[in-house]
Amino acid sequence: MDNKELEVKVAPHYFNTVAHDQLDQTHRGAVSMPIYQTSIFAFNTYDDFQMAMQDEQNNHIYSRGNNPTVRFLEDKLAKLEGGERAKCFASGMAAISSALHVLVSSGDHIICVDQAYGPARMFMEQLRDRFQIELTFVSGVHVSEFEEAIQPNTKLIYLESPSSVFFQLQDLPEIAKLAKQHGIVTIIDNSWASSCFQQPLSMGIDLVVHSLSKYVSGHSDCLGGVLIGSMKLMDNIMNNGYQLLGGLMTPHVASLMLRGLRTLPLRMQYHHKTGLQMAKYMETQSYVSKVNHPGLPTHPQHELAKKLFSGYGSLFTFESPYSLETMRRWASELKYFRIAVSWGGYESLVTVHPVPGKTLANGEPLAGVRLFIGMEDPEALKQDMEQAWNKIAITL
């Protein structure tokens, strides 16, 4: 892999948006957005109150609707994603479930990529089982799968590119074109690449969701989610999914997210580079049979990856010819990699899981390992892998 592939450029406007705020004098020269720790906002006259009530999303009445600190983050996230309006939620799942709650009704049909984030998938299965919503899973690798799955009642296409587990990609511009022809709304989980490296709205996708708990927070200390899209779609989501389900982001969390955002492009450049280096390294290891990372030339959709992404996230998986138990022992021996769920913080992480639909020759489930490459030095991480394997290998 040449150095050119490791160095990525983030668009200058991106840096400017995270670094440069123009807070007006109502904030007394504060250079970072104050935390408006208040649930309600009071009015001087009843006329003012009634005027504000006519447009709750753009006035401050109650913090379940619109809070200045949260709104400041929302406007920044919308700008970074190239969307008209963003709404922040208590978690990625609050954003996903609110969007689904608003966008589909009984009798509608959803097409979803089969390796979508587990809880998102589970929520859709519950909609199917409890509210008579039809659901079709597709691998998403070929646009024709979507074409074949479309029914007259198809309302929504749910994407996640790359998908969890195998890191398969979807051809976003082609799927968006197809969906538009049929009047179907498209939504994508863009958490992995972040708005730094993939801009789905510019490719024709209608709505973007992020788990802000990952790269945007960046410090494994808070949870949040965001939905971004056109004013029309977002109005409906704000007035219904947000206001009525009530999964709001608090001003304190918004402030932590704003702090995380300041360094997002810098961190993403580092994650891109070290993630690729580590993925490449894993391909050379005896206990690895396959690495799933879209930035590797061995990834079956690498050419599409180069079209969709301007850089890569540092979460990837590999498959091993050794048993689940062996790989779990290996994970336990790692010093830098912590055993934990989630990802996107400063610390490298590892989990070991059975690979869906794949078995070893003896019928045992195939071991899959998910690695998140944090902010450590990649050489130290490689040494960590090596010492852990050496400890395990002598017992095999």
Ligand SMILES: *Cc1c(COP(=O)(O)O)cnc(C)c1O
């Ligand atoms: C973590 C995650 C989510 C859910 O986000 P929470 O903030 O944990 O609710 C959704 N999608 C992906 C890809 C994730 O990794």
